[in-house]
Amino acid sequence: MTDSLADEVLRSDAPVPGGEPRAVRRARALALRAAGRSVPEIAGELRVARSTVYGWVRHVPTNPEWRADRRRAHAKLMTDARWAGHHDERERRRDAAPRRGPRPDRRRHRP
Structure with a gap:
């Protein structure tokens, strides 16, 4: 063609x-x-x-960069899907936890 x-x-x-x-x-x-x-x-x-x-x-060669990009995109999609529940639960716990004030200064003062 x-x-x-x-x-x-x-x-x-x-x-x-x-x-x-x-x-x-x-x-x-x-x-x-x-x-x-x-x-x-x-x-x-x-x-x-x-x-x-x-x-x-099937005889048209594919660009190796396209294949690598698609493989990376698919891996990210699968990783995000696998960890989505964990991330949602973590955010829910953070939102439900009581807020703390600023941490006290823990440095030891020398005389």
Whole structure:
């Protein structure tokens, strides 16, 4: 696919009708994947199965930086979800605890 065709396909904001020719949907899928979109995102936009999109774009190499960014984002999402209950409980305890005044000066004074 030429760059001009890929650019033209990416600029198309028109919704994809169900009767659109398969070749056009495949060309859009290739252009979207080359632009860094994920297979589920492409499948949702083109309204086709993820397995179909994967078959169309499996030969398109992905940028290692994109994969690393997605892996980091997913790891953060999972970590935040795992610790959310703990953080909520900690905040609840802090809010419920009585407020203390300033701490007294604990330094020892020498004569």
